[in-house]
Each structure stands twice: as structure tokens, then as C-alpha cells.
Amino acid sequence: MEKLNDWASHSGRQQLWKHASRETGTDMVFSIFLPPGEGPFPVVWYLSGLTCTPSNVTEKGEFRRVCAELGLAFLAPDTSPRGEAVADDPAYDLGQGAGFTVDATEAPWAANFRMRSYIEDELPEVAALHFPLDMARQGITGHSMGGHGALTVALRNPGRFRSVSAFSPIVAPSLVPWGQKAFAAYLGTDRSAWALHDAVALIDAGARLSDVMVDIGDADSFLETQLKPELLREACNRAGIPLTLRLQPGYDHSYYFVSTFMSDHLRWHAERLGAGRDPL
Amino acid sequence: MEKLNDWASHSGRQQLWKHASRETGTDMVFSIFLPPGEGPFPVVWYLSGLTCTPSNVTEKGEFRRVCAELGLAFLAPDTSPRGEAVADDPAYDLGQGAGFTVDATEAPWAANFRMRSYIEDELPEVAALHFPLDMARQGITGHSMGGHGALTVALRNPGRFRSVSAFSPIVAPSLVPWGQKAFAAYLGTDRSAWALHDAVALIDAGARLSDVMVDIGDADSFLETQLKPELLREACNRAGIPLTLRLQPGYDHSYYFVSTFMSDHLRWHAERLGAGRDPL
Numbered sequence: 053m054e055k056l057n058d059w060a061s062h063s064g065r066q067q068l069w070k071h072a073s074r075e076t077g078t079d080m081v082f083s084i085f086l087p088p089g090e091g092p093f094p095v096v097w098y099l100s101g102l103t104c105t106p107s108n109v110t111e112k113g114e115f116r117r118v119c120a121e122l123g124l125a126f127l128a129p130d131t132s133p134r135g136e137a138v139a140d141d142p143a144y145d146l147g148q149g150a151g152f153t154v155d156a157t158e159a160p161w162a163a164n165f166r167m168r169s170y171i172e173d174e175l176p177e178v179a180a181l182h183f184p185l186d187m188a189r190q191g192i193t194g195h196s197m198g199g200h201g202a203l204t205v206a207l208r209n210p211g212r213f214r215s216v217s218a219f220s221p222i223v224a225p226s227l228v229p230w231g232q233k234a235f236a237a238y239l240g241t242d243r244s245a246w247a248l249h250d251a252v253a254l255i256d257a258g259a260r261l262s263d264v265m266v267d268i269g270d271a272d273s274f275l276e277t278q279l280k281p282e283l284l285r286e287a288c289n290r291a292g293i294p295l296t297l298r299l300q301p302g303y304d305h306s307y308y309f310v311s312t313f314m315s316d317h318l319r320w321h322a323e324r325l326g327a328g329r330d331p332l
Numbered sequence: 333m334e335k336l337n338d339w340a341s342h343s344g345r346q347q348l349w350k351h352a353s354r355e356t357g358t359d360m361v362f363s364i365f366l367p368p369g370e371g372p373f374p375v376v377w378y379l380s381g382l383t384c385t386p387s388n389v390t391e392k393g394e395f396r397r398v399c400a401e402l403g404l405a406f407l408a409p410d411t412s413p414r415g416e417a418v419a420d421d422p423a424y425d426l427g428q429g430a431g432f433t434v435d436a437t438e439a440p441w442a443a444n445f446r447m448r449s450y451i452e453d454e455l456p457e458v459a460a461l462h463f464p465l466d467m468a469r470q471g472i473t474g475h476s477m478g479g480h481g482a483l484t485v486a487l488r489n490p491g492r493f494r495s496v497s498a499f500s501p502i503v504a505p506s507l508v509p510w511g512q513k514a515f516a517a518y519l520g521t522d523r524s525a526w527a528l529h530d531a532v533a534l535i536d537a538g539a540r541l542s543d544v545m546v547d548i549g550d551a552d553s554f555l556e557t558q559l560k561p562e563l564l565r566e567a568c569n570r571a572g573i574p575l576t577l578r579l580q581p582g583y584d585h586s587y588y589f590v591s592t593f594m595s596d597h598l599r600w601h602a603e604r605l606g607a608g609r610d611p612l
Contacts, residue, residue, distance in 0.1 A: 060551065060580075061588035111587070112391050117595075271340065300340075307391070308341035315397075 053182060056081070062116035063088040068106065069182075075166040075174045076133035082175065083110040084183060085126040087119050091184025094325040095125040096191040096215075096318065099171070099198030099205075102230070103149045104131050109195070114311035118318045122328035125185055129175055131198065133164040145230055146237055152225070153201035154249050156238035165238060168249075171205055191215035191321035195310055196274070199266070200225055203251035203284075207259035215324035217265040217317045219310050220272055223284035224252040230278050255287040263294040265320050267313045269303025296320075333462060336361065342396035343368045348386065349462075355446040355454045356413035362455065363390040364463060365406040367399050371464025374605040375405040376471040376495075376598065379451070379478030379485075382510075383429045384411050389475070394591035398598045402608035405465055409455055411477065413444040425510055426517055432505070433481035434529050436518035445518060448529075451485055471495035471601035475590050476554070479546070480505055483531035483564075487539035495604035497545040497597045499590050500552055503564035504532040510558050535567040543574040545600050547593045549583025576600075 057068040064087040073080040083106040087093060096119075098109055106128040109115070119126050132138075132151030139160035141147035151167035180187045192213045194202035199221025206216040225231020226246045239245045247253040268281050275281075281297055288295035303309040322328040337348040344367040353360040363386040367373060376399075378389055386408040389395070399406050412431030419440035421427035431447035460467045472493045474482035479501025486496040505511020506526045519525045527533040548561050555561075561577055568575035583589040602608040 059584060059586055059588035060549070060582035060592075062592045066588055114394050114397070114591075116591075117394070269340070302340035304339060306339055308339035308346055311394075311396075312340075312342045 053178070061085070062120040064116065064120045066110065066116065068110070071178060073133070073170055073174060075170040076164045078133040078135050078138060078164055080133065080170065081130050082106050083128045084179070085116055085119055086183065087123050087125065089123060091125075092186035093123055093125040093184060094189035094191070094322075094327045095127055095179070095185045095187070096193060096321050097202070098126060098128045099153065099192070099194030099201035100128065100131050101194075101196030101198050102131070103144050104198075105149075106130055108307065109310070112307035112311060113314055115314050115318060118315045122318060122322040124318060124322060124325070124327050125183065127175075127179060129171060132167060138164045141237075146234060150197065150234060152197060152231070152234045152238065152249065153205060154235070154238050157245070158238060158240050161238050171201065172209060189214060189325045189327070191217075191325055193217040193219065193317055193321070194221070195219040196305065197222060197230070200231070200251065203264070204249055204254060206261055207251060207254040208248065210260065215321040216261050216263075217320055219266075219313065219317070220268045220274070220279055220305055221251070221266060221284075222278055224250055224280055226250045226253060227283070228278045228280060252283050252287040255291045255293065260291065261293050263296070264288070265296040265298075265317065267298045267300055267317070269305065269309045270299045270301050271303055272305045272309075274305055333458070341365070342400040344396065344400045346390065346396065348390070351458060353413070353450055353454060355450040356444045358413040358415050358418060358444055360413065360450065361410055362386050363408045364459070365396055365399055366463065367403045367405065369403060371405075372466035373403055373405040373464060374469035374471070374602075374607045375407055375459070375465045375467070376473060376601050377482070378406060378408045379433065379472070379474030379481035380408065380411050381474075381476030381478050382411070383424050384478075385429075386410055388587065389590070392587035392591060393594055395594050395598060398595045402598060402602040404598060404602060404605070404607050405463065407455075407459060409451060412447060418444045426514060430477065430514060432477060432511070432514045432518065432529065433485060434515070434518050437525070438518060438520050441518050451481065452489060469494060469605040469607070471497075471605055473497040473499065473597055473601070474501070475499040476585065477502060477510070480511070480531065483544070484529055484534060486541055487531060487534040488528065490540065495601040496541050496543075497600055499546075499593065499597070500548045500554070500559055500585055501531070501546060501564075502558055504530055504560055506530045506533060507563070508558045508560060532563050532567040535571045535573065540571065541573050543576070544568070545576040545578075545597065547578045547580055547597070549585065549589045550579045550581050551583060552585045552589075554585055
């Protein structure tokens with residue numbers, strides 16, 4: 053573990069760390085915000101979208117003020133392994149920066165692209181060991197590809213996350229171009245392997261969340277082709293999962309959108325994590 | 333005038349514009365946030381620090397939530413002319429990205445480096461013409477080199493700005509390496525020309541502000557060599573200018589610092605601009 057940076061911000065500490073990952077076989081960078089106080093702090097995971105490193109949300113996400121107010125830690129992993137020795141593709145939506153939270157089974161990706169195991173197993177161990185976090189109080193959110201990640205990680209790990217939300221998530225990757233391209237490359241063309249990485253398919257197979265909040269801009273250029281929130285609404289209706297789905301008028305897919313609604317999401321998580329209240 | 337981008341954010345619009353500048357002889361880019369409503373809006377100018385374009389504060393400044401709440405527009409110019417045909421220097425603190433809000437008189441800078449006239453004359457005309465701004469209610473702030481700019485522009489234009497603040501400003505550029513290097517290059521070695529661009533020298537020569545707020549991190553690595561806030565305190569004491577100078581413990585020179593105290597500054601400006609109150 054190497055601390056790359058440690059900034060005072062909003063009364064807490066914004067840190068950037070690098071560690072050698074056993075899952076990806078590479079160095080992985082993540083950012084963590086620790087609110088003021090001693091902890092242990094409930095923690096909200098934030099999974100980023102295509103092309104992003106942890107720096108995007110760390111610089112543009114506008115999460116620190118509210119996290120400091122509510123006593124939430126905020127953990128932002130990278131979106132894939134990276135490096136000269138790691139497979140890549142010239143397209144922005146495959147390879148480095150496009151991990152899709154899967155453990156790849158196909159060449160050349162299988163060697164390093166183990167983002168499911170990294171996010172679900174390794175990084176929680178690292179985080180619990182090194183930071184004053186209350187791992188019984190975890191929430192998860194994410195943006196776009198990372199919204200897909202937040203939903204599927206939560207659905208595959210019942211009971212781990214007490215709060216789940218997403219910004220502009222890909223809700224049914226098996227049915228849209230981004231997901232079809234990535235899953236075919238990483239998991240092969242046998243679609244039976246895809247269902248474990250598709251929020252709508254997971255819900256239809258019986259996975260459950262206690263509730264979930266989703267914000268999407270109605271001016272998001274990916275709304276109809278890649279995001280298809282109506283598929284999540286229908287799946288939640290079928291499954292009886294309470295879904296708060298908000299189409300935000302005029303907003304697009306950018307961090308100008310994410311940062312606008314970040315505080316709403318953090319308050320949603322804090323309520324479910326019992327954060328921001330004085331202890332009884 | 334060309335609108336490069338226009339994002340919904342925090343209930344308002346964050347826009348990025350490009351225009352051909354008569355002063356610099358180049359295209360200049362600026363960003364403006366317009367809060368919700370019709371206006372005319374009081375406007376806070378934000379002058380950025382060395383190396384910055386308008387994008388730095390626009391992405392990292394965390395100003396939109398409070399500007400939307402208080403009904404403030406937020407105008408962020410670039411820090412210098414830019415382009416292949418514009419003089420430059422390999423150092424980060426001279427040439428493109430390092431305009432220092434002066435009209436250069438020395439070769440090769442004099443041709444394009446007219447940031448004083450651009451900020452004081454041209455951009456106010458452009459802004460008043462194209463946006464619903466109440467130019468009788470202007471405030472100004474800035475960071476580092478832009479804090480120097482905010483202080484000196486306000487001191488040279490009495491009555492124009494009803495509120496003035498700065499983050500980590502260079503308060504006496506004539507006395508510190510950043511300013512001495514830039515002023516020698518842009519204005520020549522005759523120091524009599526420098527005093528018009530030095531906040532402490534301007535105050536000592538009789539320029540006045542009704543009051544001013546300054547935040548600086550006490551872990552700012554430039555504090556003792558380049559910023560020297562004690563020189564501003566002494567000058568304000570001599571002149572009877574009320575100065576709110578806050579040394580913020582643990583904070584450095586970065587946007588993690590600026591974004592933390594941005595809302596305090598905007599509320600300071602709003603009070604003096606009569607913003608954020610219901611009209612009587």
C-alpha cells in the first residue's frame with residue numbers, strides 16, 4: 053500500500069492509494085474520503101463509468117461536503133486494471149477503463165480483467181484492514197457502467213449493502229451495445245454467462261434489493277440506446293422491489309449531472325446506513 | 333461568440349464560451365454559470381491560478397450549488413492568451429497560463445498578453461451584452477495568481493466591485509519570485525511599472541477596498557515564499573481596510589482547499605451584493 057496523496061478537504065481527508073492487487077496482477081489505484089472524526093465510518097462505494105479513473109469523481113463528484121456532514125467514508129475504485137502489460141483495445145468501451153465488474157474468461161482479457169473479484173473480495177479486505185470503516189454499514193452507488201456495477205454487485209451479494217443507488221446505470225447490458233460488446237469479449241458468446249452480470253436478469257432470476265434509487269437525465273444521449281431505465285422499472289415491478297426512478301429534466305450523462313444529485317444520493321444512503329444521526 | 337458547451341447543473345446552466353478577443357488578438361474561452369431564473373443576476377468573477385484554464389474551477393470548484401441557491405452568476409475567464417502563434421515559455425509560471433492580469437509592454441509578450449485590458453474592459457462588455465447580469469452588483473475573487481488578480485483589479489477600479497475575496501493570493505508580487513519573474517518579463521525591469529500590479533503597493537499608494545476576505549491553508553507549500561499574507565495584513569492595518577484573514581489548518585494550495593471554502597466566499601459575496609434575499 054502506498055499513499056499517493058492526502059489532502060485536507062471539507063474538514064476530512066481525501067486520499068489516493070496504490071496497492072498491488074492479487075486479483076488483477078497489477079497495481080490498482082483507489083481514492084477514499086474519510087470524514088472528520090475517529091470512525092469507524094459507514095462507507096459508500098462509488099463505481100465509475102467508462103474511461104474513468106478514480107480521479108474523475110474525486111475531482112468532480114462534489115461528495116465531500118455532504119460526506120463530512122453525515123460522517124460517511126467514500127471509496128472510489130478504478131474501473132479496470134491498467135498498464136503497458138495489460139491487454140487493451142483502441143475503443144473507449146473495451147479494455148482499460150472498461151472493466152464492467154466482471155472476471156473475464158476469454159483471452160486476452162482473462163489474465164488481468166478480474167474486476168468482479170477485485171471489487172467484491174479483494175478491495176473490501178484491503179479497505180477493512182487499512183481504514184476505520186464499519187463494514188457492517190456499506191452502501192454502493194455508481195455512474196453509467198459503474199451504475200451497472202453497483203446494481204449487480206449488490207444483487208449478487210445479498211445483505212452486504214444496506215443501501216443501493218445509481219446514476220444513469222446500464223441496467224440490462226445483455227440487451228444493449230455497450231454490454232453486448234464487452235460481455236462477448238470478456239465472457240464469450242455463450243450468453244448464459246452474461247446473466248450474472250445483468251441487473252435486470254439477476255432480478256428476474258430472483259435476486260433482490262430492499263430498495264433502490266436511480267437518477268437519469270432526460271437529455272442523456274445514451275438514455276434510449278444504452279441505459280433503458282424502463283427495463284429496470286419493469287423488472288422491479290415484477291419483483292416487488294421499491295424503485296425510486298427519477299428522470300431529471302435537461303440533464304445529460306456528465307459529472308455536471310452526477311454532482312448535482314450526489315447529495316440526494318448520499319442522504320439516501322445515510323438514512324439506510326444510520327449515518328448522520330447522533331448515537332442514542 | 334461561440335457556445336462550446338451548455339450543461340444543466342444544480343438547476344442552472346454551466347456554459348463554456350469562446351470569442352475573438354480584440355485585446356489579446358486570440359480566441360479566448362471563459363465559463364459562466366447562470367443560476368435558475370431570468371436574471372439579471374449579480375455576478376462573481378473568479379480569476380484562476382497559474383497553469384489553469386477556466387475548466388479547472390468549473391470542474392473542481394464546487395460553486396454551483398451555492399450560486400444556484402443564492403442566485404449568483406459565476407464568471408471564470410482564462411489566465412492568458414493561448415495558441416501556436418502566442419509567445420510562451422517552457423516554465424509553468426511564465427507565458428501561456430501565467431497572464432498575471434497585466435498588459436505586457438515587453439517583447440515578445442506585448443503583442444498578446446493584455447490580460448488587464450481583457451479582464452477590466454473587454455470581458456465585462458462582452459458579459460454585459462450577452463448574459464442577464466446586473467453589472468451594478470459585481471464581486472470578484474480568485475486563487476493564487478488569480479487572487480492577486482482579484483485584489484489588484486478591485487483596487488484599481490474603485491466602486492466597481494461591491495465584494496472582494498481571495499483564496500491563497502499572491503499579495504505582493506513585486507517582493508516574491510513568481511511576481512518578480514513575471515513582471516520583469518512582461519513589464520521590464522523598471523519597478524515603477526510594477527506597483528500598479530501589486531496589491532500591497534496599491535494599498536500603500538492609497539487604493540482602498542471596503543473590506544476583503546482571504547483564506548489560505550497553513551499547509552500551503554507556497555505560503556512563506558510566494559504568498560506572504562502578513563504583508564497584506566500589515567498593509568490593511570496601515571490603511572484601515574477591514575481584512576478577514578483565515579489561516580485554514582491542514583489545507584494546501586489545491587482545489588481540495590478552494591472547493592472547501594468556496595461556499596463561505598460565495599456567501600460573503602452574496603451578503604455584499606444583496607443576493608439570496610427575497611426582494612422587499
